[in-house]
Amino acid sequence: MKKIEAIIREDKLNDVKQALYKIGIVGMNVIEVRGHGRDGGIELVGRTGTYRIDLLPKIQINIVLSDHNVQRTIDTICESARTGATGDGIIFVYPVEDVIRIRTGERGRDALMYPGDIDEQRK
Numbered sequence: 001m002k003k004i005e006a007i008i009r010e011d012k013l014n015d016v017k018q019a020l021y022k023i024g025i026v027g028m029n030v031i032e033v034r035g036h037g038r039d040g041g042i043e044l045v046g047r048t049g050t051y052r053i054d055l056l057p058k059i060q061i062n063i064v065l066s067d068h069n070v071q072r073t074i075d076t077i078c079e080s081a082r083t084g085a086t087g088d089g090i091i092f093v094y095p096v097e098d099v100i101r102i103r104t105g106e107r108g109r110d111a112l113m114y115p116g117d118i119d120e121q122r123k
């Protein structure tokens with residue numbers, strides 16, 4: 001199992017979410033974050049001169065999923081989040097030790113199954 005942490009533009013959240021639902025990614029959580037990549041934010045020109053906003057608002061989407069669904073999910077996020085301009089975002093992939101669904105006690109891949117999800121769509 002892996003965790004995909006995708007940092008995307010705020011105004012791309014809806015497109016990315018819809019694209020993910022379409023391929024059957026069900027479980028996810030979303031956090032509002034602030035950060036910068038290699039550009040270090042943006043320069044703005046005001047009346048008194050230029051100033052820098054170093055931490056820009058971004059959206060972080062977290063998805064824990066089975067290894068065999070990782071590449072398809074990354075491709076879907078890239079296609080739906082890309083504008084081609086700097087600041088499109090970044091994706092991190094982490095190994096996940098275990099998952100426990102609290103209500104049922106299901107663990108591991110069993111805890112990552114949802115009706116109509118990416119694995120059921122493939123069958």
Ligand SMILES: Nc1ncnc2c1ncn2[C@@H]1O[C@H](COP(=O)(O)OP(=O)(O)OP(=O)(O)O)[C@@H](O)[C@H]1O
Pocket residue numbers: 007008033034035036037038039056058085086087088089090
């Ligand atoms: N190394 C990093 N560690 C943690 N978060 C990061 C890292 N790099 C970027 N981020 C997060 O991702 C967001 C988007 O980064 P951004 O798209 O500017 O990346 P970049 O590497 O500068 O690529 P680009 O050249 O397309 O701008 C940042 O605002 C920040 O929240």
Ligand SMILES: [Mg+2]
Pocket residue numbers: 036037038039040086087088
């Ligand atoms: Mg950048």
